[in-house]
Amino acid sequence: MANYFNTLPLRLQLQQLGVCEFMDRSEFNEGVKKLLGKKIVIVGCGAQGLNQGLNMRDSGLDISYALREAAIKEQRQSYKNATENGFNVGTYEELIPTADMVCNLTPDKQHTSVIKTIMPLMKQGSTLSYSHGFNIVEEGMKIREDITVIMVAPKCPGSEVREEYKRGFGVPTLIAVHPENDPNGEGLEQAKAYAAATGGHRAGVLRSSFVAEVKSDLMGEQTILCGLLQTGSILSFDKMVEKGVEPGYAAKLVQYGWETITEALKHGGITNMMDRLSNPAKIEAFRLSEELKEIMRPLFQKHMDDIMSGHFSKTMMEDWANDDANLLTWRKATGETAFEKTEIASDPISEQEYFDNGVLMIAFVKSGVELAFETMTEAGIIAESAYYESLHETPLIANTIARKKLFEMNRVISDTAEYGCYLFDHACKPLLADFMKKIDTNVIGKSFGSGNAVDNQELIKVNAQIRNHPVEKVGAYLRSSMTEMKKIV
Numbered sequence: 001m002a003n004y005f006n007t008l009p010l011r012l013q014l015q016q017l018g019v020c021e022f023m024d025r026s027e028f029n030e031g032v033k034k035l036l037g038k039k040i041v042i043v044g045c046g047a048q049g050l051n052q053g054l055n056m057r058d059s060g061l062d063i064s065y066a067l068r069e070a071a072i073k074e075q076r077q078s079y080k081n082a083t084e085n086g087f088n089v090g091t092y093e094e095l096i097p098t099a100d101m102v103c104n105l106t107p108d109k110q111h112t113s114v115i116k117t118i119m120p121l122m123k124q125g126s127t128l129s130y131s132h133g134f135n136i137v138e139e140g141m142k143i144r145e146d147i148t149v150i151m152v153a154p155k156c157p158g159s160e161v162r163e164e165y166k167r168g169f170g171v172p173t174l175i176a177v178h179p180e181n182d183p184n185g186e187g188l189e190q191a192k193a194y195a196a197a198t199g200g201h202r203a204g205v206l207r208s209s210f211v212a213e214v215k216s217d218l219m220g221e222q223t224i225l226c227g228l229l230q231t232g233s234i235l236s237f238d239k240m241v242e243k244g245v246e247p248g249y250a251a252k253l254v255q256y257g258w259e260t261i262t263e264a265l266k267h268g269g270i271t272n273m274m275d276r277l278s279n280p281a282k283i284e285a286f287r288l289s290e291e292l293k294e295i296m297r298p299l300f301q302k303h304m305d306d307i308m309s310g311h312f313s314k315t316m317m318e319d320w321a322n323d324d325a326n327l328l329t330w331r332k333a334t335g336e337t338a339f340e341k342t343e344i345a346s347d348p349i350s351e352q353e354y355f356d357n358g359v360l361m362i363a364f365v366k367s368g369v370e371l372a373f374e375t376m377t378e379a380g381i382i383a384e385s386a387y388y389e390s391l392h393e394t395p396l397i398a399n400t401i402a403r404k405k406l407f408e409m410n411r412v413i414s415d416t417a418e419y420g421c422y423l424f425d426h427a428c429k430p431l432l433a434d435f436m437k438k439i440d441t442n443v444i445g446k447s448f449g450s451g452n453a454v455d456n457q458e459l460i461k462v463n464a465q466i467r468n469h470p471v472e473k474v475g476a477y478l479r480s481s482m483t484e485m486k487k488i489v
């Protein structure tokens with residue numbers, strides 16, 4: 001097999017990268033009707049498998065799980081996930097042959113072996129679904145011509161796919177039909193019904209492509225969503241402790257700080273997050289963010305370039321072949337960091353204090369969201385897709401850190417995302433060494449200071465630059481359709 005994207009002429013590469021149509025809510029008026037009564041078998045009951053299955057069953061669909069025999073025999077966590085939630089569980093041979101749709105929700109590393117095992121069992125004219133484009137695009141997997149191949153990709157960790165659904169909302173979702181596999185022309189209608197079944201239509205659905213999804217997803221997860229939140233967590237915590245802030249307080253400010261400050265982002269963009277600061281603190285956060293953008297831009301561009309060329313995928317697949325040696329080493333090292341090992345203080349921190357004492361964290365979020373958006377759109381990814389993959393998903397990742405720090409984030413995200421997160425973190429921390437030397441507790445751990453007096457012209461200029469960033473423009477438009485979005489903090 002060869003990287004599918006790299007086999008395309010530039011004309012088609014740009015065409016597939018540019019597939020991105022925001023789908024009006026009225027396009028989902030049929031709801032799940034297209035899949036009602038169909039046998040849907042999910043392979044893999046992990047972060048996405050379990051939570052998508054719960055949502056789809058609650059939406060009225062016939063869901064069961066086909067697990068590998070070892071998982072059933074040893075009653076592994078995936079088996080417990082499925083059976084403890086009352087789902088029918090069987091082997092591939094028992095369930096795949098009668099399935100109308102098979103959802104491959106196993107780890108990306110396993111896709112080629114899983115598809116080779118289940119494809120011969122799939123009935124003529126059935127449908128195969130993915131939630132990430134890696135196997136089709138980066139590995140170039142070929143699927144039997146009679147099988148329809150679709151993608152329904154939540155721009156969200158599996159746990160929050162379920163939590164937002166239970167709140168009566170959903171998560172932004174990219175849907176796609178593989179152009180090489182749509183024999184009956186039914187792929188899009190099936191993908192729409194699947195997205196509605198997960199609740200995605202309540203947050204926003206983009207008609208995308210396998211290429212556009214995989215290239216944007218890899219970039220978002222490696223940079224702003226996981227990589228920079230990991231780097232920012234560790235650097236912010238270490239700086240506070242170095243400067244004498246009580247470690248338990250420092251750990252709590254970071255663990256819950258991302259969720260609190262990005263809740264403001266989720267509802268009102270970078271503008272609203274920055275408006276939660278005093279004028280002097282806002283100007284300082286803006287200054288820090290501009291400096292961070294200048295330092296990190298080459299790294300963001302390198303990650304985008306390596307994703308586009310296939311170099312990232314090649315590097316990660318070399319680790320797959322080496323029994324995930326790097327992934328497991330880096331996962332262990334993350335668990336050994338002082339931030340991860342420090343017990344949080346019991347004293348409460350007010351919602352506003354997370355803003356007042358977290359100016360540096362706000363600068364990290366602003367710089368990372370803007371840089372990821374700018375780098376993706378410069379590389380041909382369309383603004384709506386870049387928004388979902390940067391600004392909107394950051395709070396959803398922050399929710400996982402609030403639960404159990406970086407351990408929880410790296411547990412819930414895919415192994416692919418976790419690997420990319422560590423790659424970024426290892427490169428970014430030394431890049432920010434000189435920047436962090438100048439950081440003091442006035443921007444992380446203690447209040448930036450009282451008073452609100454600033455120079456009018458400077459404030460007007462800063463406010464204009466914040467409000468006029470293109471991510472704010474497309475965000476205001478996309479959030480206007482998120483009428484069921486709920487408060488979390």
Ligand SMILES: NC(=O)C1=CN([C@@H]2O[C@H](COP(=O)(O)OP(=O)(O)OC[C@H]3O[C@@H](n4cnc5c(N)ncnc54)[C@H](OP(=O)(O)O)[C@@H]3O)[C@@H](O)[C@H]2O)C=CC1
Nearest residue numbers: 044045046047048071076078105106110132157158413414
């Ligand atoms: N995690 C996330 O939030 C997101 C993930 N995705 C995509 O969703 C897909 C699933 O990822 P994710 O939910 O993180 O996966 P998880 O690692 O959480 O779960 C994988 C599941 O697959 C099973 N599994 C592992 N190896 C094999 C194998 N060789 N054969 C059969 N089953 C196997 C595991 O069960 P057991 O080991 O017990 O057999 C487990 O149930 C990926 O394509 C990912 O890129 C997309 C968006 C977000």
Ligand SMILES: CC[C@](O)(C(C)=O)C(=O)O
Nearest residue numbers: 155156157221413414417
């Ligand atoms: C951010 C990581 C992710 O892409 C996701 C939750 O969307 C993943 O692969 O886990």
Ligand SMILES: [Mg+2]
Nearest residue numbers: 155156217221
């Ligand atoms: Mg993602």
Ligand SMILES: [Mg+2]
Nearest residue numbers: 217221414417
């Ligand atoms: Mg991903």
